Amino acid sequence: MLEAIVQGVLLGGYYAVLAAGLSLMFGVVRFINLAHGDMAVLGAMIALWFVQGAGLHVAIAIALTLPLMGALGWLMQRMIFERALRGGFLIPILTTIGLGAALQNGMFGLFGSDTKSLGAYIGNLSWASWEIPGGIFIGQLPGYMFLTAILVLGAVHVLLTRTAFGRAVRATATDSEAAALCGVDARRVHRGAAAIAVALAGLAGIFLAMRAQVTPFAGPMLLIFAFEAVVIGGIGSLRGTLIGGIALGLAQSLGAMISPQFSLLAGHCVFLAVLAYRLMSGAAAGRGGWRATITALVFHKSMLRGKS
Amino acid sequence: MTKAQIVAHILPMPAQDRRILIAALALLAVLAVLPLMASALVVDKLTYLFILIMFAAMWNLLAGYAGLVSVGQQAFIGLGGYAMVRMVEAGLPPFPAIFLGALAAGVVAWIMSWFVLRMKAGEFAIATWVIAEAIRSMVSFDPLIQGETGTSITALNAYAPEMRRLTIYLLSLVTMTLMIWGAWALLHGRTGAQAQAIRDDEEAAESVGITTFAVKQRIYVLASIGCAVAGTLWLASAITFQPRTSFGVQWSVFMLFMVLVGGIGTFIGPILGALLFFALQEIFGDFGAWYMAGVGIVAILFALYLPNGIVGLWLNKGRAEPLSMRKLLSQDR
DSSP states (O other): OHHHHHHHHHHHHHHHHHHHHHHHIIIIIOOOOTTHHHHHHHHHHHHHIIIIISOOOHHHHHHHHHHHHHHHHHHHIIIIIHHHHTTTTHHHHHHHHHHHHHHHHHHHHHHOSSOBOSGGGSGGGGTOEEEETTTEEEEHHHHHHHHHHHHHHHHHHHHHHHSHHHHHHHHHHHOHHHHHHTTOOHHHHHHHHHHHHHHHHHHHHHHHHHHSOBOTTOHHHHHHHHHHHHHHHOTTOHHHHHHHHHHHHHHHHHHHHHOTTHHHHHHHHHHHHHHHHHHHHHHHHHTTHHHHHHHHHHTOHHHHHHOO | OOHHHHHHHBOOOOHHHHHHHHHHHHHHHHHHHGGGTSOHHHHHHHHHHHHHHHHHHHHIIIIIIHOOOOSOTHHHHHHHHHHHHHHHHTTOOHHHHHHHHHHHHHHHHHHHHHHHTTSOHHHHHHHHHHHHHHHHHHHHHSTTTTTTTOEEOGGGGGSOHHHHHHHHHHHHHHHHHHHHHHHHHHHHSHHHHHHHHHHHOHHHHHHTTOOHHHHHHHHHHHHHHHHHHHHHHHHHHHOEEOHHHHTOTHHHHHHHHHHHHHOTTOSSHHHHHHHHHHHHHHHHGGGTHHHHHHHHHHHHHHHHHOTTHHHHHHHHTTOOOTTOOSOOBOSOO
16 A cells, blocks of 8 residues: 555656646646647657667667657657747647647557567666665666656746846746737747657656657547646646646546556546536635535525525 | 517528538438448448548537537446446347447536536646546446456457448438437527527626536536447447556547537537547558558647638638528618
């Protein structure tokens, strides 16, 4: 039980990195990128190609992949997303679903359908573990991944709160027109945010390739996980995303104790429950809060109809 | 102006639309007798085309006319299929089970609607998808389905292949015709006008006294039953029920593609989109993954450069929308 909790928390770091890019795009650019999961898979595939095809060391492969993914994000924002954003709510959805289909099947065509993993290239890291008091074993790889996740999210947080670029990002996210009036180039900010978001997706994909296997069609499931973490934690804050990721990781690892198939279902259920709670508390607030709603329900049913 | 005066100003159907309708009726008559002379392969392909048209029409009803962008309609394709499998297992003949299974999925859609229809657009899209995944997990727990393995509706093998093919073809043709006619009647009626008002401005619609939730719920449940029927008809021709296929998000991707490429919020657009999708599949389908990658790129190009779809080509030239669901009023007062 305790071991499952520790594992769940560590898994949460990976989900938080996966979700952070999605949250950033949504919060700053107001863009729902349905190809986010596929971008993560692409990052994993590129890193795998550097290691397997070009024979590079894993660390060098990662150091090469992340800037490459960032550049890709910048390019996609410039060439595709900017144009899609002008089309209201539906056009970005069609664009990114199309992009996802193109990426999935393109990767399938290039790399084939066999599952791939970086696990064989990171030495004994994939199974080594630390023992902590209480007889609990912590896998070293999940441990390092969690630390990396915290460091990376912390770095992004500092970037957003302490630098000129971060101020521009926050200003654009709050009110892009007012920011533009103050001389902030919204397009540059959006491209920068997209670069960070896609690089984060790439990092999450590399994490996935290290801890498990990647297939070209894994993207949609990763997208669901990212969305779940974002919604559970609340949109627009990195700390919330981290909490959401950990909550999702916990739900999955505790669900897995019941049965392996139950793992994902538990995550979905937590997500739906959080969403339902928000909807209900929103509805209750519209009637003057929970207490007023319950009082009205118990004592004066007519009060409910009176207010709207 | 009183209601009667307004009604008097509504123009009759334009001549162009009447011609389209007559052509469509003639085409349906040809399709009804086609199996007499066409090969089994053609019949199978046409059945699939009818099913695609049903999906497109139903998703358009949902997203194009009620503004409900769902990425989770596969929930009802899968559920309808699952209900059909269970009903046949319980001894019901397979052909009635096609429709009863879809109705069962409609009941679930009605229950779900209380929850999902209260969400904002982005949440709705994702939550419907997650619910579809959650239902898939739960269906996989059923020992009859055997996890990912799935099961076959063996009762369908009791019919001669020729007779089965013909029955499913005719059922699909009739269902498609009824569905399109039903959508037509719905959209021309009160619900259609209310739904379009909600899609364009929900607050304004509410302020003129439209019960927005009830209208959205009606359309959501009807469109879900429609998707479920198309799904069970597809299952009847495919025979094997596999959770991963039936609950796959690719169904919603297909629907989105057909509707947006054809022209969302127009009556004829999704049908054209389904025809284009079908044609692409027939011509390039042999390329496998590269074909699907190409479909993705076509979707991006349409989204960026022709957001109103094929019908947009007409509209850009300043011509009137064919088979518009808007009521046209005469100029003279």
